[in-house]
Amino acid sequence: MADLSRRRRSNADQTRVPTWEEVALEQGQFLYSVAYRLTGNHNEAQDLVQEVLIRVERGLKTYRPGNIEGWLGRITTNVFLDGVRQKKRRPTDPLPDDNPERVLPTSPSADEDLASTSLPDHIQDALSKLPEDFRVVVVLSDVAGASYADIAEQLHIPLGTVRSRLHRGRLLMRDALSEVLHD
Amino acid sequence: MTERLRPASSAHPELSAMLDGELSLSAEQDLRERLAADVALRLELRSLTEIRDAVRALGPVDVPVGALDRPSNVVHLRLPRRSRRGRRSVGAVAAAVAAVWVFVLISVAPAPAQAVPAVAGSIEAHRASVESLGASPSLTPVVESSFPEQIGAGLMLQFVSRHGSSVHAMYANADEQVSIFQQPGRLAWDKLPAGGEMLLVDDLKAWTWDDQDLRVVVFERDDTVFTFVSGYAGERPSETTASNTSALPESQSAGLLDRLSSASHRAALLLGLG
Numbered sequence A: 001m002a003d004l005s006r007r008r009r010s011n012a013d014q015t016r017v018p019t020w021e022e023v024a025l026e027q028g029q030f031l032y033s034v035a036y037r038l039t040g041n042h043n044e045a046q047d048l049v050q051e052v053l054i055r056v057e058r059g060l061k062t063y064r065p066g067n068i069e070g071w072l073g074r075i076t077t078n079v080f081l082d083g084v085r086q087k088k089r090r091p092t093d094p095l096p097d098d099n100p101e102r103v104l105p106t107s108p109s110a111d112e113d114l115a116s117t118s119l120p121d122h123i124q125d126a127l128s129k130l131p132e133d134f135r136v137v138v139v140l141s142d143v144a145g146a147s148y149a150d151i152a153e154q155l156h157i158p159l160g161t162v163r164s165r166l167h168r169g170r171l172l173m174r175d176a177l178s179e180v181l182h183d
Numbered sequence B: 001m002t003e004r005l006r007p008a009s010s011a012h013p014e015l016s017a018m019l020d021g022e023l024s025l026s027a028e029q030d031l032r033e034r035l036a037a038d039v040a041l042r043l044e045l046r047s048l049t050e051i052r053d054a055v056r057a058l059g060p061v062d063v064p065v066g067a068l069d070r071p072s073n074v075v076h077l078r079l080p081r082r083s084r085r086g087r088r089s090v091g092a093v094a095a096a097v098a099a100v101w102v103f104v105l106i107s108v109a110p111a112p113a114q115a116v117p118a119v120a121g122s123i124e125a126h127r128a129s130v131e132s133l134g135a136s137p138s139l140t141p142v143v144e145s146s147f148p149e150q151i152g153a154g155l156m157l158q159f160v161s162r163h164g165s166s167v168h169a170m171y172a173n174a175d176e177q178v179s180i181f182q183q184p185g186r187l188a189w190d191k192l193p194a195g196g197e198m199l200l201v202d203d204l205k206a207w208t209w210d211d212q213d214l215r216v217v218v219f220e221r222d223d224t225v226f227t228f229v230s231g232y233a234g235e236r237p238s239e240t241t242a243s244n245t246s247a248l249p250e251s252q253s254a255g256l257l258d259r260l261s262s263a264s265h266r267a268a269l270l271l272g273l274g
Helices: A002-011 A020-039 A042-059 A068-089 A110-116 A119-128 A132-143 A148-155 A159-181 B013-019 B025-037 B039-056 B084-104 B119-135 B237-245 B251-259 B262-270
Strands: B155-163 B166-172 B177-184 B197-201 B204-211 B214-221 B224-231
Touching (some): A020 A132, A042 A068, A068 A148, A148 A159, A159 B039, B013 B025, B013 B039, B119 B155
16 A cells, blocks of 8 residues: 555646546545545445545645645545544434344354455454544554654644554554464 | 563554654664563564554555545536636625625614624635635735734634624635634623534633534634634544634734724624624
């Protein structure tokens, strides 16, 4: 992914304001990848990207040419975190049905699931289970390839907080993946 | 292996920082010395490297068909673009109408002791300003004010306009626009919309709520009511607000506003901005 980030950087002319279409074309996969890593599923990733693209349309009017990945990363993570906060304020998950037969999952057991899932799926799963504040920092660093300083600026948090959240996030993932990685 | 590792609460963030090349030379040298003497620390570094590399190796995600289509739920995006000249004309007409209202109503009612923020008008003014900002940055008149050129989050002052006794300052950075409406008076708390929540802004009570894609925050300081309107792209509007309250004009601005004709306040009310 870091390679992807470098390719985009070399292809894009960052001295002028891009059009909306250029952003969608040149940064689309980057945007979608960040969105997917943050949300952990395609439905939410698509919703997130759509909201980001709406803001890109508005934001391009005042965008000053420069680090477009940083700009997009900031919008994406902000939209994501806003969505998380909204969900916490107004949870929309349906209440469980009265009939337990219809509610109990039919998915395989944890062991079966472990055996049948690929490593990238496990990694994504562990990522998705991180607290949002940690997940955002891990994704910005290891998926979007942002520096600590960029992340601090994007999230308006101190550099030390970036460092500790990234470290804690990685440790939590390590604990969650210990069986998978060392089997 | 896991048993020998420190738990996730382990406090060695410098290990991650070293992995990412974010440590100073001296700090890295110090850490390397500690690593040489501490097996557990070396194990932790190795496991962190594994995790970091695994996440980095995830690679790009295939984009589903249609995921990058132009969003269709924003009506104005589908409308044919008006020419720059056209936009300016519309803005000029709006500004002229506003000016006429202020002029016509210049000698009416006294300024109320309590101020009821015209939320709908503020939101409309914010949206209109965001729209016009890209097309014609100098559309809205700039008036003298003590608003700072820059506030938190890299938000730069775009313009300041006065509508009656209300002052509207517009700030923007690369992806976010924030409007600050300032009007004299004591905040009429009982007139604020229901369904919001109370938060503390710089130790001041503030009332905040969402209006579609916008966040609105209202609070009072030094007999002046401030209304912040910002997009969700403002990420953490309450934090943005909090970090910016200290940069707001001092109370002498409120005094200046108080000296304005009370009638203009009435005009602003009629314009939905008072």
